[in-house]
Amino acid sequence: MNEFVWQQVLPHFGMTRDEANQDAKVAPLGNGHINDTFLVRSETGDFVLQRLNTQVFPTPWGLVGNAGIISEHLCAKRDSGDYQLQVVCPHKCSNQELGVDLGEQGFWRAISYLPYSHSIEVVESAEQAEVAAHAFGHFARSLSDLDANQIHDVIPKFHFLPGRIEALREAAEKDPLGRVEACREWVEFALGQTGLFDELRELEPKLPLRICHNDTKINNMLFDKRDMSAMAIIDLDTCMKGHLMYDFGDMVRTFCSPEAEDSTALDKVLARPEIFAALAAGYTKAMGEVLTEAERQSLWLGARIMPLMIGVRFLTDHLLGDTYFHIHRDNHNLDRAANQFSLYQSLLSQQDVLKPMLG
Incomplete structure (x- = not known):
């Protein structure tokens, strides 16, 4: 999977396996039931890469469009002091689209990764x-x-x-x-x-x-x-x-x-x-x-x-x-x-x- 991601997916997001990214790594992230999710780490920055399950989400362009509208709205509110949380934003492809459709190889999108983040599976208190x-x-x-x-x-x-x-x-x-x-x-x-x-x-x-x-x-x-x-x-x-x-x-x-x-x-x-x-x-x-x-x-x-x-x-x-x-x-x-x-x-x-x- 990693080799496919490097060769077929990441170049669409402006990332190739060159000298600047020779130490970059791609690893599975989370335990979601639906999509395939990976964390991409490199010296130029970390981000989350996902292959959307298009059987579950048959209109992936609508999905990434929704996320774009919502994140833009929340970012504007955050900038004005009306939203107190951080916002996970889409990373656009090299062609400025919010995702890339690779046909049988899936629909892929990238979003920001938040350092120092921590998730829990069971509420303890x-x-x-x-x-x-x-x-x-x-x-x-x-x-x-x-x-x-x-x-x-x-x-x-x-x-x-x-x-x-x-x-x-x-x-x-x-x-x-x-x-x-x-x-x-x-x-x-x-x-x-x-x-x-x-x-x-x-x-x-x-x-x-x-x-x-x-x-x-x-x-x-x-x-x-x-x-x-x-x-x-x-x-x-x-x-x-x-x-x-x-x-x-x-x-x-x-x-x-x-x-x-x-x-x-x-x-x-x-x-x-x-x-x-x-x-x-x-x-x-x-x-x-x-x-x-x-x-x-x-x-x-x-x-x-x-x-x-x-x-x-x-x-x-x-x-x-x-x-x-x-x-x-x-x-x-x-x-x-x-x-x-x-x-x-x-x-x-x-x-x-x-x-x-x-x-």
């Missing part, structure tokens, strides 16, 4: 939760004056629970790999959660359309390793028009459990009330008066929808042969699904404690 949630709220608030209609829908109906559950139903009926029988209990559990549809139909018409991150996992907020303050919001690939309840719900999904999202220790997959309280406080404080009353009321619905919906997506992918999310072991997506459904059940069991924390 309420303080970490509040710092990260405040950063995501600050990000959303800073985009609230950017016209959402400028942003391309890279994955239409990305957070649409009825569609995701219907896709699971179809996958279970087709059962192309004969996997349903081994996980029938989880399939039937997921298909039985349609009661949330009524709440969704009632609330959604009241919610303003925002530019949302749509993937507010804890590892998409970078800490500054020097003092563990918030440094940057990253991974703008799924930034699209939507509703803030899903961003809040994805924080609940990835902040609240003391276990990683693929842990099989399901008895330990719990929604920690102190973490829920911290992220609720951090997010709503950062949003301030920008958050409408209807949006505040929707946050508890988002908190329940997201672990359920991501669990449904993991389970659907398992039934269809693991074509969407990268896997690293047999039944990996099934393990992820069971994990998310367990978190959803934990949230439901603590509703009387957790819901009042949202005010």
Whole structure:
């Protein structure tokens, strides 16, 4: 892979293997489920190189265009003192485009790398939760004056629970790999959660359309390793028009459990009330008066929808042969699904404690 990157990809970003870059290195970076990501280190500067998964993102030019618009807006706000985080910006190709399409060899783009950055996979304290949630709220608030209609829908109906559950139903009926029988209990559990549809139909018409991150996992907020303050919001690939309840719900999904999202220790997959309280406080404080009353009321619905919906997506992918999310072991997506459904059940069991924390 490294030789291909050097010969076919990096020259498009103005980098060749010459005397100035003889000590440069390319190494895998992160553990994302979708794209292939590399860190390029050289004496002339470090940057992140990615090959986008065009099966997941069939309109990559729209994706990099969105990231360009959003990063430009945030940079302007940062320059005026209205945005307190660092901004991950695109590196243009030699022809000034935001990416390069190499056909069967993939669509590639480069973005800035932030030194001293640190990501975590599991929230260890309420303080970490509040710092990260405040950063995501600050990000959303800073985009609230950017016209959402400028942003391309890279994955239409990305957070649409009825569609995701219907896709699971179809996958279970087709059962192309004969996997349903081994996980029938989880399939039937997921298909039985349609009661949330009524709440969704009632609330959604009241919610303003925002530019949302749509993937507010804890590892998409970078800490500054020097003092563990918030440094940057990253991974703008799924930034699209939507509703803030899903961003809040994805924080609940990835902040609240003391276990990683693929842990099989399901008895330990719990929604920690102190973490829920911290992220609720951090997010709503950062949003301030920008958050409408209807949006505040929707946050508890988002908190329940997201672990359920991501669990449904993991389970659907398992039934269809693991074509969407990268896997690293047999039944990996099934393990992820069971994990998310367990978190959803934990949230439901603590509703009387957790819901009042949202005010």
